[in-house]
Amino acid sequence: MQDKDSWSGRFSEPVAELVKRYTASAGFDHKLAMFDIQGSRAHAQMLAACDIISRQDLSEIQRGLAQIENEIIAGNFVWSLELEDVHLNIEKRLTALVGDAGKRLHTGRSRNDQVATDVRLYLRSAIDELAVLLKNVQGALLDLASLHTNTIMPGFTHLQVAQPITFAHHLMAYFEMLKRDADRLQDCRKRVNRLPLGAAALAGTSYPVKREYVAELLGFDSVCENSLDAVSDRDFAIEFTACAALIMTHLSRFSEELILWMNPRFGFIDIADRFCTGSSIMPQKKNPDVPELVRGKTGRVNGHLVALLTLMKGQPLAYNKDNQEDKEPLFDTVETLVQTLSIYADMITGIKANPEAMRNAAMQGYATATDMADYLVKKGVPFRDAHEAVALAVRFAEQRGCDLSDLGLAELRQFSLLIEEDVYQVLTLEGSIASRNHTGATSPQQVAAAIARARTSISE
Ligand code: ARG
Numbered sequence: 302m303q304d305k306d307s308w309s310g311r312f313s314e315p316v317a318e319l320v321k322r323y324t325a326s327a328g329f330d331h332k333l334a335m336f337d338i339q340g341s342r343a344h345a346q347m348l349a350a351c352d353i354i355s356r357q358d359l360s361e362i363q364r365g366l367a368q369i370e371n372e373i374i375a376g377n378f379v380w381s382l383e384l385e386d387v388h389l390n391i392e393k394r395l396t397a398l399v400g401d402a403g404k405r406l407h408t409g410r411s412r413n414d415q416v417a418t419d420v421r422l423y424l425r426s427a428i429d430e431l432a433v434l435l436k437n438v439q440g441a442l443l444d445l446a447s448l449h450t451n452t453i454m455p456g457f458t459h460l461q462v463a464q465p466i467t468f469a470h471h472l473m474a475y476f477e478m479l480k481r482d483a484d485r486l487q488d489c490r491k492r493v494n495r496l497p498l499g500a501a502a503l504a505g506t507s508y509p510v511k512r513e514y515v516a517e518l519l520g521f522d523s524v525c526e527n528s529l530d531a532v533s534d535r536d537f538a539i540e541f542t543a544c545a546a547l548i549m550t551h552l553s554r555f556s557e558e559l560i561l562w563m564n565p566r567f568g569f570i571d572i573a574d575r576f577c578t579g580s581s582i583m584p585q586k587k588n589p590d591v592p593e594l595v596r597g598k599t600g601r602v603n604g605h606l607v608a609l610l611t612l613m614k615g616q617p618l619a620y621n622k623d624n625q626e627d628k629e630p631l632f633d634t635v636e637t638l639v640q641t642l643s644i645y646a647d648m649i650t651g652i653k654a655n656p657e658a659m660r661n662a663a664m665q666g667y668a669t670a671t672d673m674a675d676y677l678v679k680k681g682v683p684f685r686d687a688h689e690a691v692a693l694a695v696r697f698a699e700q701r702g703c704d705l706s707d708l709g710l711a712e713l714r715q716f717s718l719l720i721e722e723d724v725y726q727v728l729t730l731e732g733s734i735a736s737r738n739h740t741g742a743t744s745p746q747q748v749a750a751a752i753a754r755a756r757t758s759i760s761e
Pocket of ligand 1: 386
């Protein structure tokens with residue numbers, strides 16, 4: 302005999318096969334199984350504490366759930382699309398194992414508040430895992446940066462040589478981005494960590510439940526205040542995905558730079574072979590596949606964000622089946638992020654910088670032109686006039702095919718008689734970076750201090 306649907310009493314014919322497959326989520330939401338069991342344990346414990354079910358029922362439920370948990374861990378649990386979703390699969394098995402007690406578990410609960418609880422538990426645990434992985438990437442950045450506080454490279458704007466900076470300073474920019482990302486995740490966690498259970502289908506339940514007790518058992522900070530909101534909104538998942546999209550976006554920018562820097566025309570870095578692949582036709586190739594894929598997967602996570610926003614935008618209160626579609630984008634976002642952060646920390650550790658190539662690049666493109674203008678300003682020339690004088694000097698040097706520092710004093714004095722021998726100090730790369738010596742700037746001293754502060758911030 303075919304299994305009866307859980308609501309079969311109301312229906313005069315069975316659900317069509319195609320519809321069953323279309324509406325089932327067991328194929329993917331079984332990822333929530335452990336959180337579903339965790340939620341059910343707490344719910345049952347509360348039901349017993351409030352005398353809604355008996356102690357005997359509670360211990361039967363606990364025994365059954367423990368066995369189901371073992372079956373899932375051992376890979377013996379059979380997921381059936383016939384049973385629609387993770388919740389009904391587990392409930393059915395529980396009833397098979399412990400009889401009527403299993404049928405009492407769903408008292409005062411609906412799959413609507415159940416699934417919202419499961420997703421929140423899942424996401425909370427994902428956020429905690431991601432927080433550690435983010436820190437690892439930050440730690441790897443710090444390790445690399447501390448080797449390069451004196452390594453000079455060109456800083457770019459518009460991808461044109463702008464001013465000299467240190468490689469460590471450049472790396473620390475990404476540290477800052479990831480620090481904000483970590484803060485954002487923690488802030489999002491506060492809104493994830495609230496309990497929907499007790500909202501039941503939408504209006505609450507007529508049983509004398511104690512929601513605060515369930516919240517405490519599950520480690521939630523508090524309960525959702527409105528039952529309609531509790532079962533229907535997925536803003537916490539959208540917010541998480543937005544945080545994830547920003548993390549990916551930051552790593553995508555970094556990846557783009559790694560790819561450029563690895564190109565022999567830059568030659569600034571080398572990425573360890575284990576993160577690269579060769580070409581099946583061109584023997585000379587070493588391709589930066591990992592950063593390229595990170596850049597590519599950013600599109601996928603951004604897509605998930607848009608999917609979730611779109612999923613929510615037209616829904617009337619309260620729960621609608623649309624929400625079942627929140628899971629795959631959310632799971633994929635978490636998995637993409639976990640993999641990306643794990644691989645990234647390791648990849649950064651395998652980056653080898655080439656300070657000579659960086660320095661050579663900084664020597665080209667008149668990176669110290671601003672320093673020369675500042676030099677004139679300090680001698681009393683208004684900044685706009687100094688800018689103009691140096692622009693003419695750059696044009697002159699360009700025609701001669703040399704750097705500003707290669708021009709003789711007499712040549713430089715054509716552009717301002719205030720220029721003296723000491724100008725050569727500011728025209729050197731070292732002089733330029735050393736002079737930018739305040740909080741947030743690129744001097745080796747400041748960057749070393751920034752690295753030290755950063756280390757404390759991630760060890761807290
Ligand atoms: N599988 C459903 C989901 O993911 C569970 C809730 C179903 N609720 C309902 N009333 N059909 O959203």
